[in-house]
Each structure stands twice: as C-alpha cells, then as structure tokens.
Amino acid sequence: MxxxxxxxxxxxxxxxxxxxxxxxxxxxxxxxxxxxxxxxxxxxxxxxxxxxxxxxxxxxxxxxxxxEFHPTVQRLVKVSTFSTPSEWTVETDRGPLQFVLKSEEDIRRLGGPGEGRLLITTSHGLMLFIADRWALDRASRRLLERFL
Known part of the structure; x- marks a missing residue:
C-alpha cells in the first residue's frame, strides 16, 4: 500500500x-x-x-x-430535568462538558442485552461514549436510568 x-x-x-x-x-x-x-x-x-x-x-x-472525537463519559454530575430536552453536566476523559439532550432516542444502547455500552448524541451532534454504564458510580447510574 x-x-x-x-x-x-x-x-x-x-x-x-x-x-x-x-x-x-x-x-x-x-x-x-x-x-x-x-x-x-x-x-x-x-x-x-x-x-x-x-x-x-x-x-x-x-x-x-x-x-474521530468521541469523549468517554466517566461521571454524570447533574441533569437539569428528567424530561427532555434537558441540560446535562458530565465529566469525560477530555474534561467537564455541558450539553443538551434533545430526546431519549439520543441515547443508544450498543451491543446485546446486558451490555453496558451507550452512545449519547448531544444537540450539537457530538457523540459521547459510555464504555460500561454498570461501572459508573451509583449517582451517575441513577441519573442515567431515568432516561433509559
């Protein structure tokens, strides 16, 4: 080549x-x-x-x-409301980030049932990756479960 x-x-x-x-x-x-x-x-x-x-x-x-730029979410800090659109504050491997989640459909599960990989698309089209939602801290899992 x-x-x-x-x-x-x-x-x-x-x-x-x-x-x-x-x-x-x-x-x-x-x-x-x-x-x-x-x-x-x-x-x-x-x-x-x-x-x-x-x-x-x-x-x-x-x-x-x-x-390719797909920051990995390490922790959910805050979600403005449990209905969409909502403003999220997260910590990623690239630093803190605030974004708007337009709808629940912007959170996609990757892989088969029981796998914890997720892909979140922000209102600006940035794709955030969660490698294993089960590995997140308890508070982050609780916030995330409201949208899944």
Missing amino acids: NLQRDPFGRLLLDGEPVNPVRAHPISAPDEGLSLVGPDGHERAWVDRLSTCPEPARSLLQEELAQR
Whole structure:
C-alpha cells in the first residue's frame, strides 16, 4: 500500500487524496477500514488496521485520530430535568462538558442485552461514549436510568 502525505498534509494513496472511514468505529475499531476518494468511491479496503504494514498504519491512525472525537463519559454530575430536552453536566476523559439532550432516542444502547455500552448524541451532534454504564458510580447510574 503506497500511502503518504502531500505537502499540505492530505493523505494520498498512489498519489490520489483519500480519507479513511471505519466500518464499525465503536464496536470493532480495528476491523474494516475503507479508503475513500474525493468522489466518495472506495479506493482500497483494509481488513484489519493492526495488520497494515508500517508506516501506512501510523499514517492511518494519525488521520483517524484527527477525524474521530468521541469523549468517554466517566461521571454524570447533574441533569437539569428528567424530561427532555434537558441540560446535562458530565465529566469525560477530555474534561467537564455541558450539553443538551434533545430526546431519549439520543441515547443508544450498543451491543446485546446486558451490555453496558451507550452512545449519547448531544444537540450539537457530538457523540459521547459510555464504555460500561454498570461501572459508573451509583449517582451517575441513577441519573442515567431515568432516561433509559
């Protein structure tokens, strides 16, 4: 795979600009990566990022890190009301955050029954990840249960 950066920092595959897009960014981030050209068509497919040879793997990981931003919620501090829309104050791995939850449908369960992974979409489109809702402190779980 002939992957490199041009002088402007764009990722190039065989001299053509591409953007990496994960097939399953939350559930299987290492599996299935598409390199998409400016016209939206796939130029290459990577089955597993971890098996991609260096330096291409490093370039792809750098590009993905710039494009993907999914803070992980560590604690729910406050919820303005138990009906939506409501204003939430949370602590994430990237620092404190206040956001508006428009509706209960903006909290999605990931995985099968009994799994604690959640994805929360704020009113501004930012996606927050909860790796395991059962691992949150008791007060956070109580606040969250009102919306599930």
